[in-house]
Amino acid sequence: MPLIDVSIAEGRSPQQLRKLVSALHRAAEESVGALPENTTVIIREVPAAHWSKADQTIAERQQATTAAVIEGHPA
DSSP states (O other): OOEEEEEEESOOOHHHHHHHHHHHHHHHHHHHOOOGGGOEEEEEEEOGGGOEETTEEHHHHHHHHHHHHHTTOOO
């Protein structure tokens, strides 16, 4: 009875999230023989301002990239 819990940054379309759910179910079936009715998938969307790596949030990286493009310096 797999429980697949995924955290992902906000910004995906409902169609993209649905595709991810299907791919995760298939992976559980193919890799460990899990039955679809016994597999649970949870997707947690995290706001860009709440997800950081190397002491910089996704929102801060996005802002820096946008500013660089506006200034004519592609990131």
